[in-house]
Every structure is written in structure tokens, then in C-alpha cells.
Amino acid sequence: MKKIITGVLLASSFLVSAAEPEFTAQQLKQVAELRTNASNSDLSYQLLESLTTEIGPRLPGTENDKKAVAWAQEKFQALGFDKVWLEEATFPEWRRFSESGKILTPSEQTLHLTALGHSVSTPKDGITAEVILFETLDELIAAPANSLKGKIAYINYRMNRDIDGNGYGPAVRARSTGSVEAAKKGAIGYMMRSVSTAHHRFAHTGGSHYKDGVTKIPNVTIANPDADQIARLIALGKNVTVNINVQNEDRGQGTGFNVIGQFNGTQNPEQYVLIGGHLDSWDLGTGALDDGAGVALTMAAAKHISEIKRPKRSIRVVLFAAEELGLWGAKAYFKQHAKELDNIVAAAESDFGADVVYGFESNVSAQSLPVVRAIAKQLAPLNVQYIAKNTANGGPDLIPLKNATSAPIFDLHQDGTDYFDYHHTADDTLDKVDPEKLKQNTAAYAVFAFMAADARTTIKPKPAK
Template identity: 75%
Template sequence: MLPLCALTVSAVAQAQEFTPTQLEDVAKVRTLASQSDLSWQLLESLTTEIGPRLPGTENDKLTVAWAEKHLKRLGFDKVWLEAATFPEWRRYHESAKLIAPSEQPLHITALGNSISTPEQGLRGEVVLFETFDELKAAPPGSLKGKIAFINYRMNRDIDGNGYGPAVQARNKGAVEAAKKGAIAYMMRSVSTAHHRFAHTGGSHYDDQVTKIPTTAIANPDADQIARLLKHGHTPQVEINIQTEDLGEGTSFNVIGEITGSDYPDQYVLLGSHHDSWDLGTGALDDGAGMALTMAAAKHIASVTRPKRSIRVVLFAAEELGLWGAKAYFKRHQDNLTQIVAAAESDFGADVVYAFESNVNAASLPLVRAIAEQLKPLGIKYIGANRARGGPDLIPLNNLTSAPIFDLHQDGTDYFDYHHTADDTLDKVDPDKLKQNTAAYAVFALMAANGKTPMQGK
């Protein structure tokens, strides 16, 4: 055996934090999860037997029952539901076409929370803006009777860094357009795709500003409108979307726990969200996250009893505004310090390529020990210690400085399918899903079994 001084920092941390038996269990869990089809079986069941899961719909209720049933079937020690309310919304009809200089169909979708057009639709001249800031800078009244159109092009990157800038226009574009007098708002889809699918997503109004219909069109159609303008034409568009605000709805966070042997009140939180948009079957967003976190915890329980609990939280109504996450962390705000680690899977199902923490410096040796056990899965360690977690962890970040982790998935192609009718099971690679499952299982077991609990900054 090498003397202690010859060991790496990670090896020292592993020797200090874990027994040889615990490290053997980590290897067993990693192998089991890498070979098991469980996460694929769960995802296939969810997307086939239920499909789209818009909050408040009958399919949403079926999803809650499905998740509760399968968590119990998998042998979780505790399974329970917690209510979450949200603004319920439905999409009934959407269509659009160019009417000048020639008639051409447009592939359009209403953005979440959008109001309807008149039943016969509305028509208007299109005014193009390249960015959200350009729309904001337009003079008051300059869009009276017209349709505002933002043609911002999202960049493609492994970490999806183009999403934030692009999504600003989706969130508040209709508000800014209405301030300038527009009768409707239309945007290039928040997407990296060349496919002719429109990408939906959440949008928000300001109660002090007139509400106008808010929509997104497929990227090839956005290019068509831009070319018409380039060639000196004045495009006119007809939009007809029919939606409904149904007031306050109720869904449920579905929670399953593998109870820890030594410190059952302390827990590792593995998050995902069980709702999806209504256009596809939500395989990537976020059926994969549901399936792999459920399976990861099951694989751990099949090998060993962790010292601290592992809690899988399937959040409700994420797509309409993180409503399940807000409800969960508000409900548990008095004991958030019991969370020793939190991570969310909500970025599709491509491989996990990197691991990053956001913890107190004293916890970094344990983080490096976890990173060492993730290496056999092809996962590198990012030492910046600036992890942000998934969207459902935003309310947690706002309330406390919990130990947050990112298992970074390859998002190069994720926004080709995100929030579209093309988000279906065939876009998921079963082998990549296994690698994800193994990564979350290794992370959760080691975070639960460390000699000392991790702390946030």
C-alpha cells in the first residue's frame, strides 16, 4: 500500500469519508445501474400509457397516480403526495398563415398562458425586431394595429447557454409589444432546430398592460418572413389561437423516500418534474428525469441501506411556472438544512459529461471523492464550484444556501426537440439513459454516505 503522502487528494478524501465496504457498494450500484433497463422501462410506460401531461388535465391526474404506484412498486419506504396550486390553462386551437404578399401556411403555437384571439382570428402587418431589447426600445404607439415579431436566433452549445437570452423574449415579449400598441406578439421559436416545429413554453403578462395573444413560429417560417422583408415586402399574417384560463388548479408533488439508517431526517434530494407540455409526450422534458431519478434510488436500495435518506421529488406544474417546487420548498422551509445535497435532472437524456458542485469549501474533499467515482462513467469534474441546479431548485436557492449539484448533460441537440410535438420516446437513447441513471445513483449514494454531511456556501 502506498504511504498516505503518496495518495491523491481524492484518494485521501475517500479514505477519510468512506469505508472500503461503502466504496465497494458504490461500484456495485454503478455497475447495476449501467446494465439495468429499469429507467427505460419506466420512461416507456409513462410516455406510452399516458403521454402528454399538461398540468390540471386528466393526463396530469393519471401521471400522479402512475408515479405513486410505481414508487410503491419499486419498494420506496415512504411514498406521499403534497398539493400544489397553479394557474390552469388550456390550448384548444392554433393556426396561422401569411396572407400577403402571398398565402402560405405558418407553423405556430400559442405560448403558455396566452389569451385567445377573436374567434375569427386577427390580421396584421408584421414588424420585425432582431432582439428583445430592440422591441423594448421601439417608440410608444409605433406598433398600433400591427404584429410584433422577434427573430432572435438561439445559439447551439453543449451546455445550452443560449437558452437564457432567447427565453427573455418568450417570457415578456407580449408585454413589451402591447406597450407599443401591438395587437399580437409572435417570435422565432426558442430552438436550435431546422425542423418545422413550433416550440411552446411559458409566458407571462403584466396586469397593468393590455394582454395580447402571444405565439411562437417554427424557425423555417421565421426565416421566410425575414426573407420577405429583406426583399422589400410587407408581410401580413393571420393568427387564430383559442385558449382558456381556467383559474386556480391543483396538482400534486409525488415524493418517494429511501429512509436512511443512521440519519433518516437528513436527505439527498433528487428532483425532476412530472408535467409536460401538451404537444409531444414529454419524453425528454422531463420524463427521462423522472425515470432515471426513480431508478437511481431503487438501484441504491437494491444494494445497500444509505446512512442518510434519499428523497425523489417529482415536482408538479413546472412548465407553467415552477408551482410544485415553490409549494414544496415553502412547505418544508423550516427544515431545509436537512438537505445534504440536491440535484435535478431536467435537461433531456443525453450523456452526463461533467459534475459540478456549489458547496462550502470544507465540503470540497467529499465532492472530489464523488467525482472520482464518476470517472468510470466518462464524467469529468468541474472545480469552479458554481453549480446552479435545475429550474425546480430555484426556490431552494432563493430560500437558503443548500449544497447544490449539477450533473451536466450534453445539451447540444436538446433544444431541437424542447417543447415541441417532436419530444417523443424515440429521441431517447437507452444506453445514454443508463449512464445518466448510474451517475445519479453514484452521486446520491455517496452524498448520503459521507462521514460528514455537506454544507452549502
């Protein structure tokens, strides 16, 4: 009889434990206070204004990039982070010096263009050749051998507009490898419609890649209105000849730094929630949307958390280096921390502009979903919808983390409907950021990071396949 009673008591105790909430009433009161404070604070906008005004564009390896590292260190320290440190990252350094373009025939017209990252230069007087139009990268790949000898290949693929930016990936294929495929067919230059949804006359830059054993040819994008002009001329049956003149330089290996700030946890400081963005930017604008906003709002979110309570686990903000040239800071970070990746209890990156967060999604173990749902409930007052698919991908700088291990990754989905009007163009400037929307982003990241760090149970990743 004693054994039966003991068994009943143990079972009862287990049920009580299993039903124990992830967050106490006191914690939820703190969450509400945090949400209100962050929603009413100008801190994230002040940081963004400082970064984009006092530093400006931050192409990896430039003097401005170095100034941005010093800026981030100083701001972390001024905000009272417990630990602030640098971690080295190397990358292939590249510079843009000058660029111009013209339609020469059937009539002379200015061509608004920009070199893609890592593009080689043209001769000093540029290259002049007839343009051969392809609608897609696959059509270019299918072109006969040597069919583009002495020509400039042009891909006219138009990116679609959507809230989640789903048109970006397909368009980037042409940006990444188009010049390689054009060179294989004998082309002396490569040109493409900007990977952009804009109607403005700004060309879009971005990363591109060459391939060993394939001739490197100049690699540019043209503004969408100019792309339309060329397409119309070719549709009229005109032979379109253009001159492209870009002067760039590959400078070999460069060195930069990830800048990291951390508020230490009170119970398990070795475990941490990782939030952040990338500190570098392209050189055409001032990198306000990509990714100054992500830098500013995650720094501010962590500061707001520290003013309410130091959670059980640490809050770590990582400002990654050289993302635009190929995720080099992220690769260095996750390589350096490879033996302790299990300490990351949640990771999210803000790198999609500064429009409102509309959705919250996880990629975690089934056992951790009660924590996720509790967080989602506290994000609802910010008009953030819970997306229960549990298939979050995280931002670009989390790709090396996903490749290295299974990790608890989160998406705070931002409205990207207009993001690609400005992305990687000279129009990526502070005036495109709505301070109120930035506050909502900051509050969402603050609530998420605080609750993930202070939950009763530790969030776990999905089991490795």
C-alpha cells in the same frame, strides 16, 4: 512531562481522524457494484416508456396530469420505496384548444405556430395584420410609442447551439415578456421565432407572462423554417401580412401534487439527498426529454441504491408539479419544508433531456470538497469530468431552494447540444431517447446520491452571505 505526552497523543489522534477517508474500501466496493448494476439496467427506460406511452402529455391540471400522479404513486410503491406521499401545489391553470396561422401577403402560405403558455385567445376568425420585424427584444423595447398600432410585432432572435444550452436564457427573455413590450407600443398580436435550435417545422411553446395594466394580446411562436421565410420576405422589401388564430382558456387556480418517494436512511433518516425532476410536461409532445427522462432516471437511481445498501441518510425522490407553468410545485415544496431545509445534505435535479452526463459540479462549503472529490473520482469511470468551480446552479425546481437558503446543490451536467431541437415541441417523444445514454445518466445519479447519503461527514452548504 505528562501534559506534554497527553498533548502529543491528542494531536496525533486529531491527525489520524483528519486523514480518515470519507469512504471505506467496503463502501467503494458497493459504489462500483452500484455503478455496474445501474449501467446495465433497463429500469429507467422501462419507466420512461411507461410514462410517455400509457400517460402521454401531462399539461398541469389536465386528466393526464392527474393520471401521472397516480402512475408515479403506483411506481414508487411497486419499486419498494419506504414512504410514498403527495403534497398539494396550486397553479394558474391554462388550456390550449386550437391554433392555426397563414401568411396572406405577398402570397398565401401556411404558418406553423403555437400559442405560448397563458396566451389569451384571438377572436374566432383570428387577427390579421402586418408584421413588423425586430431582431431583439431590446430593439422592440426601443421602438417609439404607438409605432405598432394595429400591427403584429415579430422578434426574429435566433438561439445559438451549445453543449450547456447557454443560448436559452437570452432567447427566453423575448418569450417571457415580449408580448407585454409589444402591447405597450400598440401591437394587437405578438409573434416570435421559436426558442429552439431545430430545423424541423415544429413550433416551440413555453411559459410567458402578462403585466397588470398592460393589454393582453395573443402570444405565439413560429417554427424556425417559417421564421426564416418571413425574414426573407421582409428583407426583399415585401409587406408581410399574417393571420393568427389561437383559441386558449385561462381556467383560474388549479390543484396538482408533488409526488414523493423515499428510502429511509439507517443512521440519520431525517437528513436526505434530494433528487428528482418535474412530472408535468407541455401538451404538444409526450414529454420524454422534458422531463420524463429526469423522472424515470432518478426513480431508477434510488431503486438501484436500495438494492445495494440503505445508506446512512435518506434518499428522497421528488417529482415536482406544474414546473412548466412557473415552478409551482417547487415553490410549494420548499415553502412547506422551510423549517427543515437544513436536512437536505445534497440536491440535484435532472431536467435537461437524456443525453450523457459529461460534467459533475458542486456548490458546497470548502470543508465538504473532500467528499465532492471522492464522488467525482467514482463518476470518472462513467466519463464524467469533475468541474472544480464549485458554482453549481441546480435545475429549475431548485431555484426556490436557493432563494430560501444556502444549500448543498449539485449539477450533473448533461450534453445539451441537441436538446433544444426537441424541447417544448411536438417532437419531444420517446424515440429521441437513447437507452444507453439514459443508463449512463441513471448510473451517474445513483453513484452521486448514494455517496452523498453515505459519506462519513455530512455535506454542508456554503456559509450564507
